[in-house]
Amino acid sequence: xxxxxxxxxxxxxxxxxxxxxxxxxxxxxxxxxxxxxxxxxxxxxxxxxxxxxxxxxxxxxxxxxxxxxxxxxxxxxxxxxxxxxxxxxxxxxxxxxxxxxxxxxxxxxxxxxxxxxxxxxxxxxxxxxxxxxxxxxxxxxxxxxxxxxxxxxxxxxxxxxxxxxxxxxxxxxxxxxxxxxxxxxxxxxxxxxxxxxxxxxxxxxxxxxxxxxxxxxxxxxxxxxxxxxxxxxxxxxxxxxxxxxxxxxxxxxxxxxxxxxxxxxxxxxxxxxxxxxxxxxxxxxxxxxxxxxxxxxxxxxxx
Amino acid sequence: xxxxxxxxxxxxxxxxxxxxxxxxxxxxxxxxxxxxxxxxxxxxxxxxxxxxxxxxxxxxxxxxxxxxxxxxxxxxxxxxxxxxxxxxxxxxxxxxxxxxxxxxxxxxxxxxxxxxxxxxxxxxxxxxxxxxxxxxxxxxxxxxxxxxxxxxxxxxxxxxxxxxxxxxxxxxxxxxxxxxxxxxxxxxxxxxxxxxxxxxxxxxxxxxxxxxxxxxxxxxxxxxxxxxxxxxxxxxxxxxxxxxxxxxxxxxxxxxxxxxxxxxxxxxxxxxxxxxxxx
Numbered sequence: 001x002x003x004x005x006x007x008x009x010x011x012x013x014x015x016x017x018x019x020x021x022x023x024x025x026x027x028x029x030x031x032x033x034x035x036x037x038x039x040x041x042x043x044x045x046x047x048x049x050x051x052x053x054x055x056x057x058x059x060x061x062x063x064x065x066x067x068x069x070x071x072x073x074x075x076x077x078x079x080x081x082x083x084x085x086x087x088x089x090x091x092x093x094x095x096x097x098x099x100x101x102x103x104x105x106x107x108x109x110x111x112x113x114x115x116x117x118x119x120x121x122x123x124x125x126x127x128x129x130x131x132x133x134x135x136x137x138x139x140x141x142x143x144x145x146x147x148x149x150x151x152x153x154x155x156x157x158x159x160x161x162x163x164x165x166x167x168x169x170x171x172x173x174x175x176x177x178x179x180x181x182x183x184x185x186x187x188x189x190x191x192x193x194x195x196x197x198x199x200x201x202x203x204x205x206x207x208x209x210x211x212x213x214x215x216x217x218x219x220x221x222x223x224x225x226x227x228x229x230x231x232x233x234x235x236x237x238x239x240x241x242x243x244x245x246x247x248x249x250x251x252x253x254x255x256x257x258x259x260x261x262x263x264x265x266x267x268x269x270x271x272x273x274x275x276x277x278x279x280x281x282x283x284x285x286x287x288x289x290x291x292x293x294x295x296x297x298x299x300x301x302x303x
Numbered sequence: 304x305x306x307x308x309x310x311x312x313x314x315x316x317x318x319x320x321x322x323x324x325x326x327x328x329x330x331x332x333x334x335x336x337x338x339x340x341x342x343x344x345x346x347x348x349x350x351x352x353x354x355x356x357x358x359x360x361x362x363x364x365x366x367x368x369x370x371x372x373x374x375x376x377x378x379x380x381x382x383x384x385x386x387x388x389x390x391x392x393x394x395x396x397x398x399x400x401x402x403x404x405x406x407x408x409x410x411x412x413x414x415x416x417x418x419x420x421x422x423x424x425x426x427x428x429x430x431x432x433x434x435x436x437x438x439x440x441x442x443x444x445x446x447x448x449x450x451x452x453x454x455x456x457x458x459x460x461x462x463x464x465x466x467x468x469x470x471x472x473x474x475x476x477x478x479x480x481x482x483x484x485x486x487x488x489x490x491x492x493x494x495x496x497x498x499x500x501x502x503x504x505x506x507x508x509x510x511x512x513x514x515x516x517x518x519x520x521x522x523x524x525x526x527x528x529x530x531x532x533x534x535x536x537x538x539x540x541x542x543x544x545x546x547x548x549x550x551x552x553x554x555x556x557x558x559x560x561x562x563x564x565x566x567x568x569x570x571x572x573x574x575x576x577x578x579x580x581x582x
Binding site for chain 1: 305306307309310313314317318319320408412413414415416417418419420421422424578580581582
């Protein structure tokens with residue numbers, strides 16, 4: 001399989017604290033990989049390791065199937081944490097610095113990039129006078145300057161207004177579809193992420209606890225009857241034998257989600273109670289995306 | 304590396320702080336001449352010391368306003384003013400600020416992330432930053448020297464100006480350029496280690512002002528062994544550089560000590576930059 005990024009047991013330790021704990025991530029070429037985790041979960045540190053800004057304590061990594069990271073990193077475009085901009089310079093000068101450092105001969109590339117990220121009117125404006133959204137767009141412009149094959153974006157829509165968020169989302173979708181750019185993106189705005197991501201990775205306390213495709217997420221968000229019981233194992237037997245329900249799952253101990261028989265949930269309740277199950281809660285739930293992530297993360301997002 | 308240098312020199316050209324720093328140093332030179340002129344006027348009895356509450360003293364002693372015949376301006380001469388500028392920390396303090404801004408803003412703004420991991424080795428990135436730092440220091444010192452020399456003409460008059468020993472001026476300035484470059488690389492090392500603008504400027508100025516006090520203390524400690532550490536510290540050489548009759552021993556020691564500190568500071572800085580994470 002063609003991977004843009006494949007890591008194996010990447011670990012980063014600061015003092016006694018393991019910030020990234022044996023992360024093995026798989027980002028296929030063409031993926032838009034949504035990287036999700038609470039603040040301090042290790043997302044940014046992991047992205048910094050991939051970008052070459054930090055050195056891992058353990059583990060290995062391949063970019064585009066090669067271990068020659070220094071060379072392959074030339075194919076990366078990165079925007080990690082806040083964009084690296086010189087506030088006292090204009091947007092044009094900032095891009096000019098990048099153009100020169102990357103050895104791009106075409107001087108027009110600066111104007112083209114300003115146009116591309118919608119800052120052509122603000123090219124002569126000093127960056128310190130930019131709004132947060134304009135800075136983010138300029139940061140994305142810098143990340144895109146060398147036509148990368150793989151974009152790594154850490155919270156790129158943070159601080160943007162709804163219009164700015166939509167612009168960035170559309171831009172990323174366009175880059176992915178038209179230029180086949182692979183994207184690894186972290187965001188706390190899960191609803192927005194779900195509009196573009198094709199794959200997700202969930203990081204919790206430094207460990208990548210799950211990777212799954214967007215289709216799987218959709219199936220997890222189906223409408224269901226959510227049951228909270230004292231003995232899930234016996235309850236499941238009753239559901240199968242008495243109610244003939246086979247579509248269910250047990251996301252965690254004592255919780256059952258039933259996807260079948262939603263038009264007569266009282267039957268489920270009656271059979272469970274008659275079967276001696278202590279039914280603590282029973283309600284119709286159409287779990288949304290955030291709820292699904294919260295289940296995985298084990299609490300409110302971004303807390 | 305050429306691309307990196309191209310970008311670094313572009314940043315240097317676009318930095319307003321650099322121009323302000325050079326202008327400030329030039330104004331300091333003008334003020335220094337102004338002070339000397341004031342002393343001369345008091346010495347010659349044209350202005351009474353203490354007039355309008357302005358009292359001028361020299362090394363803790365009052366300046367005689369009884370009409371002393373000599374002129375301090377002539378006595379000090381252009382090379383003396385240069386000594387005040389270079390050896391008296393004027394240039395060093397402003398250079399500490401300029402180099403710190405140029406180096407540390409990469410970390411403060413996060414712009415260093417636009418370079419690291421883009422196919423260049425970290426050593427190349429570090430040395431691509433060091434070259435413009437050295438050039439910046441040389442340009443800065445050259446402007447200060449030129450301004451100081453040119454100001455000498457209106458303040459000293461044509462006669463005094465022509466009486467200057469230009470060989471001494473050239474030799475003294477050359478030494479200061481050499482030491483200044485080394486000091487700039489030490490400032491760069493401090494910037495790389497601290498990566499914080501306030502800390503970088505403070506520590507750099509601290510090194511400039513207090514390291515010679517430390518070496519003086521060490522001189523006392525090692526006095527019995529006949530070893531004088533201050534002879535091997537570049538900032539001591541900078542402030543104790545002779546302005547005339549340059550002994551060959553000083554020349555040789557100056558060049559060797561400069562080379563050693565230059566290489567040591569550059570190597571340490573590059574090593575740290577190579578090993579440390581970029582945040």
